[in-house]
Amino acid sequence: xxxxxxxxxxxxxxxxxxxxxxxxxxxxxxxxxxxxxxxxxxxxxxxxxxxxxxxxxxxxxxxxxxxxxxxxxxxxxxxxxxxxxxxxxxxxxxxxxxxxxxxxxxxxxxxxxxxxxxxxxxxxxxxxxxxxxxxxxxxxxxxxxxxxxxxxxxxxxxxxxxxxxxxxxxxxxxxxxxxxxxxxxxxxxxxxxxxxxxxxxxxxxxxxxxxxxxxxxxxxxxxxxxxxxxxxxxxxxxxxxxxxxxxxxxxxxxxxxxxxxx
Amino acid sequence: xxxxxxxxxxxxxxxxxxxxxxxxxxxxxxxxxxxxxxxxxxxxxxxxxxxxxxxxxxxxxxxxxxxxxxxxxxxxxxxxxxxxxxxxxxxxxxxxxxxxxxxxxxxxxxxxxxxxxxxxxxxxxxxxxxxxxxxxxxxxxxxxxxxxxxxxxxxxxxxxxxxxxxxxxxxxxxxxxxxxxxxxxxxxxxxxxxxxxxxxxxxxxxxxxxxxxxxxxxxxxxxxxxxxxxxxxxxxxxxxxxxxxxxxxxxxxxxxxxxxxxxxxxxxxxxxxxxxxxxxxxxxxxxxxxxxxxxxxxxxxxxxxxxxxxxxxxxxxxxxx
Numbered sequence: 250x251x252x253x254x255x256x257x258x259x260x261x262x263x264x265x266x267x268x269x270x271x272x273x274x275x276x277x278x279x280x281x282x283x284x285x286x287x288x289x290x291x292x293x294x295x296x297x298x299x300x301x302x303x304x305x306x307x308x309x310x311x312x313x314x315x316x317x318x319x320x321x322x323x324x325x326x327x328x329x330x331x332x333x334x335x336x337x338x339x340x341x342x343x344x345x346x347x348x349x350x351x352x353x354x355x356x357x358x359x360x361x362x363x364x365x366x367x368x369x370x371x372x373x374x375x376x377x378x379x380x381x382x383x384x385x386x387x388x389x390x391x392x393x394x395x396x397x398x399x400x401x402x403x404x405x406x407x408x409x410x411x412x413x414x415x416x417x418x419x420x421x422x423x424x425x426x427x428x429x430x431x432x433x434x435x436x437x438x439x440x441x442x443x444x445x446x447x448x449x450x451x452x453x454x455x456x457x458x459x460x461x462x463x464x465x466x467x468x469x470x471x472x473x474x475x476x477x478x479x480x481x482x483x484x485x486x487x488x489x490x491x492x493x494x495x496x497x498x499x500x501x502x503x504x505x506x507x508x509x510x511x
Numbered sequence: 512x513x514x515x516x517x518x519x520x521x522x523x524x525x526x527x528x529x530x531x532x533x534x535x536x537x538x539x540x541x542x543x544x545x546x547x548x549x550x551x552x553x554x555x556x557x558x559x560x561x562x563x564x565x566x567x568x569x570x571x572x573x574x575x576x577x578x579x580x581x582x583x584x585x586x587x588x589x590x591x592x593x594x595x596x597x598x599x600x601x602x603x604x605x606x607x608x609x610x611x612x613x614x615x616x617x618x619x620x621x622x623x624x625x626x627x628x629x630x631x632x633x634x635x636x637x638x639x640x641x642x643x644x645x646x647x648x649x650x651x652x653x654x655x656x657x658x659x660x661x662x663x664x665x666x667x668x669x670x671x672x673x674x675x676x677x678x679x680x681x682x683x684x685x686x687x688x689x690x691x692x693x694x695x696x697x698x699x700x701x702x703x704x705x706x707x708x709x710x711x712x713x714x715x716x717x718x719x720x721x722x723x724x725x726x727x728x729x730x731x732x733x734x735x736x737x738x739x740x741x742x743x744x745x746x747x748x749x750x751x752x753x754x755x756x757x758x759x760x761x762x763x764x765x766x767x768x769x770x771x772x773x774x775x776x777x778x779x780x781x782x783x784x785x786x787x788x789x790x791x792x793x794x795x796x797x798x799x800x801x802x803x804x805x806x807x808x809x810x811x812x813x814x815x816x817x818x819x820x821x822x823x824x825x826x827x828x829x830x831x832x
Contacts, residue, residue, distance in 0.1 A: 292795035294540075310806055313796050329806035330795055333779060351811050352776060370811045371776040390776055390814045408813055 255296070256289035263287070264298055271302040271323070292332065297325065303342070314351070317344060322361075333370070336363055339380065345453070352389070355382040358399065364453040371408075374401040377418065381449045391430060393420045393467070395474070402449060404458055412467050416474050421446055421464040423457065432473035438466050512673045513685075513700040514541035515780065517761045517768045517791040518801075519666040519820045524553065525788065528662030530801050531669040534792050535650040537800035541700075541793055542671035545684035546653045547645025549696035549763055550667035554640040556609035557594055558619070558693070560626070561643050563681055565601035566633035566721075572600060574631060579603050581629045589622050601681075602646075602657070616738055620691035624719060633682055633721055638694030640665075640765050645684040665822055666768055668761045670698035677724045686763075687727045689734030690719060694765045697733065699726035700778045700793060701758035709753070729754070733762050747771045747817035761791060769819035776814030783809040789820045 251270040255263050267285065274284050285306045290296055294313035297306065303322040311329030318337035330348035339358040349367035353375050360380040368386035372394045379399045384392075387405035393412040399419075406424035413430025420433075421442075429435070443461040450457050516534035518527060527550050535546055562582060564575040576598075582605065583593055592608035623634055636643035644657050650671065654660050670685035677683045689695035703709075703725040710720060710728050718731050729750070736746035743764060750771050757777035762769050770791060772780060783790050783798045792798050795809050812818065 291799045294794075294796070311795050311799065313794060330809060332795060348806065348808070349810055351779065351781075368810065371814055389811070409815075 251285045253285065253287050254289055255287055255291065255293065260293055260295050263296060267297060267306070268300060268302075271300050271304040271306075274304050275302040290329075292330070294332070297323075300325075311348065330367070335365075336361070339363070341380075343452075349386070350384075354384075355380075358382070360399075362449065362452060364455065368405070374399070374420075377401070383449060383453055383455060385455065387424070388422075393418070393433075394430065396420075400445065400449060402446060402464075404455075412469070414474055415467075415469040416471070417469055420467040422467070423459050423464055426465065429467065432470045433467050434470045436466050436468050438462060438464065442466060512541040512793075513675075514538035514671040514793040514797070515668070515698045515700050515759060515761055515791070516670070516793070516797055517666070517668040517698075517763070517770075519768050519789045519822065520664075521787055521789070521822075524663050524665045526661075527551075527664030527667045528659040530788075530790070531667050532650050532654050532660055533800040534790070534797040535669045535671050537797040538792065538794050539649055539671050542673040543649065544674045544679045545645065545647045545672045545681070546650045546670070547643065547672075547684045547686050547698075548653070548659055548662075548667060548669045549636065549641060549643045549686035549688070549698070550659070550662050550664040551640045551694075551763065551765060552642060552662065552664050554765065555606070556639075557607040558591070558637060558639060559607070559642065560605045560637050561635040562603040562605065562626075563601060563633040563635055564603055564631060566682055567631040568680060569631065575601055575603075578629055578632050582626050582632055585625050585629065586622070589618075589625065591622070599656075604642075616692065619693045623691050627719075627721070634688065634690070635681075636688040636696065638765075641688070641694040641696060641763075643686055643688050643696055645670075645686065646681050647679055647684065666763065668696065668698045668763045668768060670700075676702065676726075677722060683722050683724045685726060687722075687724070687730040689730035690721055690727070692731070692734035692738060695730060695734040695737070695762070697726065697730040697760055697762045699729055699758060699760040700780075701760070701773065702756045703728055703754055703758065704756035705754070706756075725756075726760070729758075729760055729762070737764065743767070743769045743819045744817065747819065751815060751817065759793070767819055767821035769817065770812070771817040772812055772814055774815040779811065781809045781811050783807050 284304045287308045290310045292311040292313045296312045297317040300323045301321040305324045308327045312331045314332040315334040316331045321340040322342045324343045327346045331350045333351040335354045336344045339361040341361045344363040346365045350365045350369045352370035354369045354373040355363045356375045358377045358380045363382045366385045369384045371389040373392045374382045375394045377399045378397045381400040383402045385404045388403040388407045390408045391410045391413045393401045396415045396418040401420045403422045409427045410430035412433030446461040564578045594608045595606040597604040685698045686696040706725040733746050758773045759778035759780040
């Protein structure tokens with residue numbers, strides 16, 4: 250186990266040591282629990298940015314803004330809270346936060362999974378393109394704002410403007426919804442959705458407060474930030490919608506649908 | 512950016528100066544330009560004026576004693592006796608004697624405006640318990656210059672500034688005293704975009720402004736409402752509708768501290784409550800400075816909300832309508 254005490258180091262030095270330790274551990278093929286432990290983080294900003302090795306990292310305490318940004322493949326456990334922009338642009342890996350997360354938690358993640366045991370602030374999952382975010386508490390204003398893919402699961406309730414201008418992806422909420430954002434719509438669960446929820450929660454070993462089949466599902470109405478008409482003018486929105494519906498029926502999975510404007 | 516901080520002690524007065532300085536040190540990265548505190552000590556029976564004697568930024572130290580003397584003359588003209596005067600270069604404090612009739616809000620406004628007729632003199636604060644201490648530089652600089660750490664107070668607010676809207680000098684530093692209204696101060700992180708419109712409205716009601724800073728508007732705007740009988744809760748709730756722009760701001764009166772956060776949630780603010788106090792700051796990193804590097808239960812209030820913490824801790828929550 251590598252222990253890094255943040256109290257006497259500036260953030261650049263902390264992150265340089267973290268990345269070096271991660272690289273070394275992976276080269277040596279080290280296995281085991283808690284390979285790297287960061288102590289005394291004191292809610293400072295930019296901790297753990299740029300870790301691109303599949304190591305286990307525990308941050309003992311709270312982290313500030315942009316914690317674990319630009320990471321690929323680590324398994325991270327933060328025992329306190331995190332500030333704004335947690336796990337920004339995550340490519341893969343697993344993130345767990347025991348406390349609350351600030352605004353834009355999981356912004357622009359491409360893949361990987363994030364679990365927040367407390368509440369998430371405003372705009373969680375903003376412009377996420379893949380992966381999953383699970384919030385066990387309540388989600389703040391505009392959760393899933395402008396999301397383009399992936400899955401956002403809220404086990405508590407969601408504040409105003411849920412899914413504001415979302416373009417794609419899915420939001421599942423167990424509790425109450427204050428209001429829906431523009432271009433977001435509620436829809437029925439499809440075949441496989443309940444299994445997907447159960448699977449994601451299972452990965453995090455989190456119990457669902459309700460049966461997976463009872464979650465409310467929200468998707469994009471795809472009218473605001475999508476061209477209603479392709480540049481060639483060949484495919485109008487309704488036609489595209491029809492083709493999409495057929496595609497869904499054909500393979501039963503929204504995510505793999507593509508249609509070609511040529 | 513800018514960073515804000517606030518603390519309200521639940522039972523007895525606490526080490527308010529030290530706590531606020533530590534919180535501001537923790538978020539100095541949000542604003543290195545200037546630092547300031549508005550702290551509330553035990554209420555006195557006489558008015559206390561905190562003065563800045565170089566408001567014209569002439570930096571001519573020869574002027575300062577004469578300017579202070581003129582302020583003292585103005586107070587004499589208003590039949591106010593001076594108990595004590597402290598003076599360190601361009602910063603001064605005058606403590607007045609108890610008056611036969613304690614000056615009311617209208618009198619304080621008249622006296623304040625009269626004092627500021629003196630060229631180069633600016634009042635940083637006036638009141639029975641409020642002290643506004645602010646200058647360019649960091650929290651450490653402020654403490655070295657004014658020795659604010661030992662200040663014992665019931666509550667207070669503080670600010671580190673990254674200048675975006677106006678000059679960097681002591682006058683445009685936060686906190687802003689609500690010019691003309693005793694014992695009201697604010698700190699603000701954000702921009703008020705309907706500043707000129709609201710400022711004109713308030714000027715038409717006879718209020719004066721000292722700076723071109725949008726945050727000064729919030730102080731006068733709220734003090735005007737509270738002077739006309741509104742509670743702090745109501746004034747804050749209305750500010751969500753009437754102030755345009757991005758903001759997380761704190762307002763302080765002798766009764767306590769309140770916040771308002773804009774509807775988009777563009778500016779951060781976290782809250783932590785312990786048995787002894789409620790602390791508010793832009794970032795958790797500030798709270799860590801006073802809570803001893805532990806995992807603390809702090810939360811970020813939702814956009815479009817307001818809340819007040821009175822010294823008797825009857826907190827109330829108002830949501831955006």
